[in-house]
Amino acid sequence: MLQDILSTKTSLFADGVQTILRGHENRNRRVVLLKGNMVQNSRSASNGISARVNKNGTYGFASTADYDAEGAEKVLKAATENALFLSKHSNRNIELPASLGTGTVKLNAEIIDTEQKTIIEACKTIDDYIVKKYPDLISRTVVYTEDSQDRIIYTSDAFNGHLVTPRCYIYVMMSAEAKDGSPVELFKAFGGFGSFNDNFGKLDEVYEGIDLLYKRVMDKKEGVYAEAGLKTVILSPYMAGMLAHEAVGHTVEADLVLGGSVAGPSLNKRVGSDLVSLVDFANMYEGKMAPLPVYMDDEGIVAKDVDLIKDGILVGYMNDRETAKHFGMEPKGNARGWGFADEPIIRMRNTCVLPGKNTVEELISSVEDGYYLIDSGNGQADLTGEFMFGVTCGYEIKNGKLGKALLDTTVSGVAFEMLKTVDMVSDKVEWTSSGFCGKKQPMAVSMGGPHMRCKIMIGGR
Amino acid sequence: MANIRDIADSFDKIIKDKGIEKFKYTLTESEKRELNVENGEFKLFRTVFSNSGSIKVFKDNKIGSASGNDLSEEALESFAADALAAAESSPEDPAHDIAPYVEPHVFKQGILEPDIDKFLERLKEFLATVAKEYPLVKIIQSTGSYDRWNWLSRNSNGTEFEGFGGQYGFSIEICASDGTNTTGFDYTGIGTNDLDKPFIELGTIRRHIVDIQNSLVTENVEGKFEGTVIFTPELTGEFIGGVLGNYCGEGVVIDGTSQWLDKVGEKVADEKLTVRFDPYDERINMGERATANGFLSEPYTVIEKGVLKTHQLSLYGANKTGRPLVKNTGWDIIIEPGDTSYDDMLASVKKGIILGRFSGGSPGANGEFSGVAKNSFLVEDGKVKCALSECMISGNLGEVVKNIRSISKELICDGGSVLPYMAVDGIVISGK
Numbered sequence: 001m002l003q004d005i006l007s008t009k010t011s012l013f014a015d016g017v018q019t020i021l022r023g024h025e026n027r028n029r030r031v032v033l034l035k036g037n038m039v040q041n042s043r044s045a046s047n048g049i050s051a052r053v054n055k056n057g058t059y060g061f062a063s064t065a066d067y068d069a070e071g072a073e074k075v076l077k078a079a080t081e082n083a084l085f086l087s088k089h090s091n092r093n094i095e096l097p098a099s100l101g102t103g104t105v106k107l108n109a110e111i112i113d114t115e116q117k118t119i120i121e122a123c124k125t126i127d128d129y130i131v132k133k134y135p136d137l138i139s140r141t142v143v144y145t146e147d148s149q150d151r152i153i154y155t156s157d158a159f160n161g162h163l164v165t166p167r168c169y170i171y172v173m174m175s176a177e178a179k180d181g182s183p184v185e186l187f188k189a190f191g192g193f194g195s196f197n198d199n200f201g202k203l204d205e206v207y208e209g210i211d212l213l214y215k216r217v218m219d220k221k222e223g224v225y226a227e228a229g230l231k232t233v234i235l236s237p238y239m240a241g242m243l244a245h246e247a248v249g250h251t252v253e254a255d256l257v258l259g260g261s262v263a264g265p266s267l268n269k270r271v272g273s274d275l276v277s278l279v280d281f282a283n284m285y286e287g288k289m290a291p292l293p294v295y296m297d298d299e300g301i302v303a304k305d306v307d308l309i310k311d312g313i314l315v316g317y318m319n320d321r322e323t324a325k326h327f328g329m330e331p332k333g334n335a336r337g338w339g340f341a342d343e344p345i346i347r348m349r350n351t352c353v354l355p356g357k358n359t360v361e362e363l364i365s366s367v368e369d370g371y372y373l374i375d376s377g378n379g380q381a382d383l384t385g386e387f388m389f390g391v392t393c394g395y396e397i398k399n400g401k402l403g404k405a406l407l408d409t410t411v412s413g414v415a416f417e418m419l420k421t422v423d424m425v426s427d428k429v430e431w432t433s434s435g436f437c438g439k440k441q442p443m444a445v446s447m448g449g450p451h452m453r454c455k456i457m458i459g460g461r
Numbered sequence: 462m463a464n465i466r467d468i469a470d471s472f473d474k475i476i477k478d479k480g481i482e483k484f485k486y487t488l489t490e491s492e493k494r495e496l497n498v499e500n501g502e503f504k505l506f507r508t509v510f511s512n513s514g515s516i517k518v519f520k521d522n523k524i525g526s527a528s529g530n531d532l533s534e535e536a537l538e539s540f541a542a543d544a545l546a547a548a549e550s551s552p553e554d555p556a557h558d559i560a561p562y563v564e565p566h567v568f569k570q571g572i573l574e575p576d577i578d579k580f581l582e583r584l585k586e587f588l589a590t591v592a593k594e595y596p597l598v599k600i601i602q603s604t605g606s607y608d609r610w611n612w613l614s615r616n617s618n619g620t621e622f623e624g625f626g627g628q629y630g631f632s633i634e635i636c637a638s639d640g641t642n643t644t645g646f647d648y649t650g651i652g653t654n655d656l657d658k659p660f661i662e663l664g665t666i667r668r669h670i671v672d673i674q675n676s677l678v679t680e681n682v683e684g685k686f687e688g689t690v691i692f693t694p695e696l697t698g699e700f701i702g703g704v705l706g707n708y709c710g711e712g713v714v715i716d717g718t719s720q721w722l723d724k725v726g727e728k729v730a731d732e733k734l735t736v737r738f739d740p741y742d743e744r745i746n747m748g749e750r751a752t753a754n755g756f757l758s759e760p761y762t763v764i765e766k767g768v769l770k771t772h773q774l775s776l777y778g779a780n781k782t783g784r785p786l787v788k789n790t791g792w793d794i795i796i797e798p799g800d801t802s803y804d805d806m807l808a809s810v811k812k813g814i815i816l817g818r819f820s821g822g823s824p825g826a827n828g829e830f831s832g833v834a835k836n837s838f839l840v841e842d843g844k845v846k847c848a849l850s851e852c853m854i855s856g857n858l859g860e861v862v863k864n865i866r867s868i869s870k871e872l873i874c875d876g877g878s879v880l881p882y883m884a885v886d887g888i889v890i891s892g893k
Binding site: 414 | 493496499500502503504505506507508509510511512513515524525526527528529530531532543544546547548549550551552554556581585599601602634636638643644645646685712715716717718720777781820821822823824825826827828829831832833835850851853855889891
């Protein structure tokens with residue numbers, strides 16, 4: 001855990017500007033077993049200090065890997081000089097956002113280190129389980145990855161705090177040979193917020209997930225290509241979460257709204273059916289800790305939930321202090337940087353479609369001819385809300401029943417059109433938190449949702 | 462911070478004191494200066510002082526590694542201890558190794574003394590040019606940076622490499638709006654060692670700007686058809702990179718799932734296709750000089766006139782599979798030009814699209830891909846008909862390289878690659 005060496009440096013903050021001083025560490029642990037061969041076995045940490053100075057809308061930022069008092073002084077000086085230099089070349093002259101209060105946010109958790117030996121043993125145990133139980137697979141990969149974040153923040157006119165986000169995951173990938181000799185593969189991630197023992201003290205849940213993954217790989221071996229075109233589909237919670245994050249979430253980040261996203265002219269307008277509500281949760285969901293809780297952002301703003309879509313109407317954006325002032329909204333803790341050398345930018349946190357009233361069984365049985373889309377390899381979206389998700393796992397639905405598995409395909413659509421086709425929503429939300437969002441910098445984010453019935457374009461062959 | 466060579470000498474002593482006999486490590490010190498433009502205005506000036514260190518320790522055919530950015534004596538002690546502990550916990554695998562001794566080398570590349578004033582003027586000139594010549598184009602974000610670095614690597618066979626480098630970088634994220642219609646975004650970037658030309662003339666920057674301005678009004682493709690796709694140079698690189706990753710990469714060769722596992726020496730692609738990796742080509746600004754395994758980088762050809770010449774195996778992959786290694790990590794891709802001009806390529810297309818960006822899922826292990834054709838244009842009877850929206854393409858990577866109709870004479874160099882346009886038949890194009 002980081003030691004606080006920054007508290008005495010706030011006296012160096014310049015007058016007439018807004019300053020943030022941040023101590024920051026990212027810690028990684030990684031083990032990769034490819035078909036039983038250890039191809040990666042590493043431990044790393046990256047830490048340093050950054051300062052950001054806002055002079056009437058021009059920002060100076062500086063960072064150093066020297067985590068000491070001298071480093072703090074160096075970055076404060078360099079960031080101030082950068083802001084002054086740039087202000088001579090920029091037309092921006094924006095009044096600084098008003099302070100929303102000051103105080104201190106308490107440390108939220110601890111990061112507990114685990115010996116590499118323990119991690120390796122867990123990976124080998126899982127690999128052995130797969131080899132013994134499922135010898136007909138042509139390949140398998142077991143990956144342990146941990147990427148914890150530790151931040152100490154001091155600000156000139158907002159909150160200070162020391163906050164951590166420990167998270168770790170085990171990914172299991174399986175490959176099987178289809179009838180034509182070509183390989184098919186699937187993967188699943190296990191784990192979440194917390195350290196190794198929080199997530200992998202017992203491996204029962206991992207084994208259960210592996211058994212389901214194997215069944216799906218075997219189904220995919222016999223898989224068929226989806227028929228291309230506009231289809232009725234049931235999106236799994238994972239796919240609903242992807243939609244929430246990629247297709248809608250990015251368009252309602254205020255910096256991208258200013259960049260021309262479709263959400264600009266859509267505020268307070270209908271963008272989905274009455275059944276669609278979307279929230280970017282800060283740190284709690286239904287009375288429990290959200291998957292990756294954020295209590296304060298890197299501008300010193302105490303985190304609150306952001307309502308984005310309410311009953312189908314677009315009601316808000318995610319902001320930093322400057323864009324909140326621009327749009328007349330309240331900043332709610334979305335400005336975050338991933339590494340010590342990253343300036344805070346607007347990022348999602350725990351973005352989720354809210355649940356409805358149907359059961360998942362009701363959704364599936366309601367589809368005469370369509371698809372159940374379960375898992376995705378990746379996704380991208382555009383300022384226009386046009387999105388694409390790779391589908392790695394899915395099934396046909398024929399007369400209300402699951403049919404053959406699908407081979408890899410892609411779905412696409414335009415978010416604010418597609419959300420209007422949502423006509424059934426299940427009553428349970430599931431989350432995933434293993435991914436990274438990429439937007440200049442990576443960022444750990446979580447996303448979730450219920451099962452949703454809608455119409456979507458699916459790519460065939 | 463002490464200089465990198467002094468730190469390396471201290472590290473050597475720590476490694477020796479811990480009884481580590483077989484190792485390799487790299488230490489780096491770097492600085493970035495970056496100007497950020499948001500919505501057409503300078504918004505942020507960022508300076509990043511960075512260090513990094515990484516070590517791999519080999520013990521009894523076991524391997525462990527550790528890395529971090531703190532190069533203090535205490536941190537170096539931790540690196541060595543952590544890597545040793547990781548190695549001791551690791552299963553044995555005799556395939557892990559380092560390269561034999563190579564004479565010491567010092568590499569100096571790029572711009573070590575930047576002209577920041579001129580760089581700033583080029584950035585201002587770019588913003589002014591776009592505002593004047595392309596008033597409907599909006600620069601959502603643009604980044605101009607100068608990066609400088611010094612790295613030093615040593616291994617237990619006595620090899621020492623040291624590198625000094627510096628390069629300017631420039632990237633844009635753009636869209637267009639006429640007040641009624643707004644396009645999606647597009648992006649591109651370059652690395653350069655000189656400031657002689659305006660940024661808009663480098664790489665494919667002007668083409669991206671022109672294309673986005675011409676994409677304000679889009680049409681849907683009607684139905685579904687098998688047509689020709691003209692891959693723009695970036696997309697040629699992206700798809701050929703995907704082909705190589707799927708069929709020639711270390712992971713798929715080690716686990717045996719590559720569909721080109723036993724195809725070396727055989728024809729796997731159209732004879733117009735030659736792909737090589739040459740870090741010493743004069744069009745590559747910052748070509749790799751030494752591999753992570755401790756070899757001096759060497760150029761190699763992976764596909765020559767359609768024939769697979771090699772898989773892309775590192776020392777580990779080569780030892781593991783008994784197949785030849787390549788002494789080059791594979792960053793500096795060069796695809797040889799064809800004999801068709803871009804205009805002739807376009808004129809020959811009966812029905813198809815020009816693919817400007819591909820938003821698709823990662824191809825399956827079998828090479829099947831599908832995704833959305835972004836920033837793309839419909840071509841009919843040899844002419845560009847309109848910009849497209851909601852258009853999907855699908856196919857198979859292995860078939861793409863077999864169905865090459867033509868490769869352009871024109872090449873685009875962005876500082877890190879040399880790529881042509883490539884026209885491919887038999888790709889499924891489908892609309893709403």
